[in-house]
Amino acid sequence: MTQPSTIPSRFLSHPNHLGVVAVGFNGGQMKKGVEAAPMALIESGLLTQLSEDLDYEIHHDDTIHYYENDIPAEDPDHRNMKKPRAVSAVTERLSSQVYNYAKDGKFVLTLGGDHSIAIGTVSGTAKAIRERLGREMAVIWVDAHADINVPEMSPSGNIHGMPMAFLTRLAREDRPDIFGWLKDEHIISTRKLVYIGLRDVDRGEKKLLREHGIKAFSMHDIDRHGIGRVVEMALAHIGNDTPIHLSFDVDALDPQWAPSTGTPVRGGLTLREGDFICECVHETGNLVAMDLVEVNPSLEAVGAAETIRAGCSLVRSALGDTLL
Numbered sequence: 001m002t003q004p005s006t007i008p009s010r011f012l013s014h015p016n017h018l019g020v021v022a023v024g025f026n027g028g029q030m031k032k033g034v035e036a037a038p039m040a041l042i043e044s045g046l047l048t049q050l051s052e053d054l055d056y057e058i059h060h061d062d063t064i065h066y067y068e069n070d071i072p073a074e075d076p077d078h079r080n081m082k083k084p085r086a087v088s089a090v091t092e093r094l095s096s097q098v099y100n101y102a103k104d105g106k107f108v109l110t111l112g113g114d115h116s117i118a119i120g121t122v123s124g125t126a127k128a129i130r131e132r133l134g135r136e137m138a139v140i141w142v143d144a145h146a147d148i149n150v151p152e153m154s155p156s157g158n159i160h161g162m163p164m165a166f167l168t169r170l171a172r173e174d175r176p177d178i179f180g181w182l183k184d185e186h187i188i189s190t191r192k193l194v195y196i197g198l199r200d201v202d203r204g205e206k207k208l209l210r211e212h213g214i215k216a217f218s219m220h221d222i223d224r225h226g227i228g229r230v231v232e233m234a235l236a237h238i239g240n241d242t243p244i245h246l247s248f249d250v251d252a253l254d255p256q257w258a259p260s261t262g263t264p265v266r267g268g269l270t271l272r273e274g275d276f277i278c279e280c281v282h283e284t285g286n287l288v289a290m291d292l293v294e295v296n297p298s299l300e301a302v303g304a305a306e307t308i309r310a311g312c313s314l315v316r317s318a319l320g321d322t323l324l
């Protein structure tokens with residue numbers, strides 16, 4: 001069975017304490033079902049495994065947050081964004097929940113929900129790390145997609161395709177009810193962002209990645225160099241003195257391993273490659289937070305259980321589970 005992690009966690013004052021936030025939110029895209037993922041992941045035993053097998057002390061309020069009271073009744077499109085006020089209100093609240101765990105020096109695990117929630121999670125950890133350690137945090141974004149569309153150039157208007165644009169200030173909006181609450185302390189530098197697994201990147205996004213010199217490893221790079229070398233290069237780009245937030249979109253995995261997700265793209269990572277990325281990031285001792293997003297148990301009836309199992313495996317790997 002599994003041994004408790006022995007990797008020291010440089011940037012956490014309570015490395016074996018886990019703040020868990022369950023976010024049953026689907027407003028960053030149009031498909032129902034992704035809001036059921038946190039419940040499905042927890043019911044399949046994820047938190048029990050983390051506490052019993054990996055010895056974490058779990059801090060969880062035993063609620064799945066749907067944030068109904070925060071969601072405005074009227075929410076017309078704004079700058080091509082769909083449900084901008086709902087996503088803004090939910091991520092603003094989420095940001096302070098994540099911040100509260102992170103400022104205590106706990107590891108923060110967020111179970112989504114669609115990927116728009118990363119606006120809340122990344123901003124919350126970034127702010128806490130700045131205050132607590134006076135440092136800039138890095139983000140490793142494992143995904144088939146870059147999720148860095150500026151609203152005007154998004155082909156869908158779905159905000160789950162835009163979080164990284166707001167988090168780096170490539171997109172900016174001053175209205176307080178539409179992401180105007182994002183302040184400098186919440187922001188990530190484009191130099192501290194690394195992508196792994198990309199294979200469905202929109203035209204405008206490709207242009208942004210190039211113009212801003214954002215480090216990105218596509219499936220092509222993984223085919224060419226192998227996953228071991230790619231992870232090594234990704235971590236070398238970040239450097240060994242930087243806290244890391246890992247945002248893992250389950251659609252980075254090939255649909256063979258994770259079919260139940262809203263925007264599946266063929267030609268992805270094997271589950272073993274996904275786990276390997278998580279294991280290596282854990283081994284750095286620099287990981288301070290993880291998101292697992294875009295599991296949608298209501299898509300692909302037969303694939304749902306498999307997708308949930310894959311999601312659990314990724315989280316366990318990032319939290320120090322080892323094969324031996």
Ligand SMILES: NC(=[NH2+])NCCC[C@H](N)C(=O)O
Nearest residue numbers: 115145149156158160161263
């Ligand atoms: N988090 C995700 N699954 N994002 C998919 C984004 C797809 C496409 N690039 C868009 O902007 O709509």
Ligand SMILES: [Mn+2]
Nearest residue numbers: 144145249251
């Ligand atoms: Mn994706």
Ligand SMILES: [Mn+2]
Nearest residue numbers: 115143147249
């Ligand atoms: Mn994504």
